[in-house]
Amino acid sequence: MASTRRRLLLSAALVLGASAVRAASFAEIRARASGQTVYFNHWGGSPEINDYIAWVAREVRSRFGIRLVSVKLSDTAEAVARVLAEKQAGKTSGGTVDLIWINGENFAAMKKNGLLFGPFVETLPNFALVDTVGKPTTLIDFTIPTEGYEAPWGMAQFVMLYDSARVPQPPRALPALRAWIERNPGRFTYPAPPDFIGSTFLKHLLYAAIDDPARLLAPPDPVRAEADTAGVWAWCDAVRPHLWRSGTTYPVNKEALHRLLDDAEVDFSMAFNPSEASNLILSGRLPPTVRSYVFEGGTIANTHFLAIPFNASAKEGAMVVVDFLLSPEAQARKADERIWGDPTVLDLAKLSPEDRARFDALPRGPATLPPEALAPALPEPHPAWMELLEAAWLARYGRG
């Protein structure tokens, strides 16, 4: 009884707190943010990204007096689960996660369960620079409207990587890829779904298989789902015996697949960042002969975001960090292939000449496709399709 009342009081305080934040000008938010510690929960598997975040931590410390602590996750869902456990224990303030790098199903799960703080995005001064018209995925995350509960951070597009020394002419359509795999057994594989890249590869098979791609933007129709996905499984079944390790095991993620490509165990890899191949060549983790390409019909593009949990301890600090991450300076550094190579969410036309010069000066590596070669960009299907594909894949190939 007493604990129920305390919980009510806490949530009332939270609501009041939230509206107060909205009313405050950003200068006030910045003043309150000074001295706060922001626990930034992010996927920590990439050294380049971790190094970039370490730079961000140094900058926000000297500029805004914020202590940014990088919490490296092997899966973003760990942070989601943690916020849930806190809600479960009635912890509606003073939470341990202040900022999450997020998109897709994790965002959908947090939004659905009321685990997010917001809407806060409109209050960020630098959000005005985001290209919401040219890059509609900055407002729609896997068909789910963001409604100000997450701020766009970077753009992504799926690309295939291949070693041009061993495969001079990579097959640019999925039927041709299937024929290539059958002719070259053991030299192709994909990460096991539910790994994100593995699932995205399946989504391309789905785009090729379905008669009307527009239907992918809505949840699957239970009656037609089987017919819609039949082509996906026909492709997978056909190539499976000819995959690496005869399809008895799959790499766990794209990093493991890159490693196989580096070791010449396979000839292809995949990435969700057009400059990832160049980046890996630069750091000596892929042979210099690796190049990237997109399928004939285009590849899936999306946006990744930053969100603040409903019970974050340092909401102001988190907002100031997000605003800094959206600044032309931070975005240009992030887009630099020598640093990370993550495409910007900003509209270059909205920038001052000096800021645009930062982007114009960025070099493009040997394996990075020019923006015009990336077209057309396909939208992400509704998350329910991904769940359907993952479950069906596991049922077919995950039983061993």
Next chain:
Amino acid sequence: MSRFAALAVGLLVLLPTLAGLCGTLLPAFGLLPVLGFTEPSLEPWRRLFAAPGTGRALVLALLSGLGSTLLALLLSLAIAASTHGRAGEARLRALLPFLLALPHAAYAVAFAFLFAPSGLLVRLLAPALGLSRPPDLPTVNDPWAFSLTLALALRETPFLLFVLWAAADRAGLEHRLAAARCLGRDRVRAWLEIALPALWPSLRLPLLAVLAYGLSAVDMALVLGPTAPPVFSVLVLRWFTDPDLDRRLEASAGALLLVALAALAALCGRGLEAACIRLSRGRPWPVALARVADVAGRFAAVLLPALGLASGVVLLLWSLAGSWRFPAPWPAGFDLAGWRWAGATLPGPLLTTVALAAGCAIGALLLVVGLLERPRGGGRWVALLWLPLLLPPIGFVFGLQLVWILLGLDERPWLALLWAHLLFVLPYLRLVLAGPWAGFDPRLRAAARSLGARPRAVLARIVLPVLARPVLAALAVGVSVSAAQYLATLAATGGRVATLATETLALFAGGDRRRVAVAALVLAAVPLAAASAALFLPVPAERARRGGRR
């Protein structure tokens, strides 16, 4: 002091373990109020068994868990029997603290670097076999988890050997073994017929601990295990961290199932043990079997340290390699990029790991000594101290998360972490110190007491100085157990506090082998340094004794 220690152990170990188990039990039966599950139900179990891959993953868990336990048992028995009284035993005993100290994550990474199709072994053989690409053979991550089983067994063998030899030192078997040899038994059979039955009771609990660990070894399975489906514990971990939060229900059911499997396997083990005893009673060991044990044991006694050394070498090479593509047996160039990165990134996790391990080892030492100073070492119930080792960790560490939050410890992740590690460090320390304490000459104690010394003075001025070497060894074991904790660290802090173990496995997923190798080396360096210190630090009592002899 000692009553306080007994109470503290109860509160510190039993209560949270049981509470953690409850935190798994309730969601497993449909109770997870925050997600709107308020009615008890069997739905989580239905979903668990309907999930794709569950059946196969369970079979894999049993294969790797039981297989590795059995293999480690056979290997350790064969080594102890075959090297008994030979130079091999002294050599391996001297190396054992280092083999014991190698953390699981570092061992798994080195194992993969050595034996993967593109690993060092195949590279060395590539010119002879005419290979220009790695063979398409599942030597690691194989669908039946053989590589995981083998690596687990090799990693756990030194632990069982340690237990065996510690028990043998206490049992004083030399006369009986000598008598058996006079009666015409060869060395190996004498050991199997005389020593094994005498040592077996000391081996039971450690074997169960190896089994529980093997059934839910997430850290090694992430590196070496199969992927489609993975072993059951990895599947459960995946559900615990799935974005679809409802999955926590089947995750909890799965974690509970692992606990039940461990209990069932323990019962079957008891049955098997009884059957073996009945079958073998009064019968001599078959000569052929003893010969096999002899050959296998002597081979394994060389293999274990050789693998340890090879692990160190391959990690060191990768940590310094510039570019190192298959089939080059040697890196094309060396650079210090990995170590420069480590210099900028790892001091934090290193400091955390060291501080945590030292704090845990010292805290656990105080508690265990307090317990051992009690009459009968604190009584029979102290056996319950083993509980955290006998339960598969995944069965209660996620339930613990809830306990920490309820106690407000999530805001003090350090305390939660220290506590979580203590659960695992305490039982090991008690295991290491029980022997030396039992073997302590009671006349020394009596003499001191009769001279008017209080119990605390006896402890400080007589017992601890005499037992300084085992106490140092126990501290080193505490450090290595704490440094190796992966799952408990992840669950206790949600990854907010990075240790070298969590850093190594996060890096392994990310793929840069040079940085993985550096992190694994630094991770291994902590317990190895502690083990060396425990062996080589000068101890006053020994100096006095040596001086006296001169």
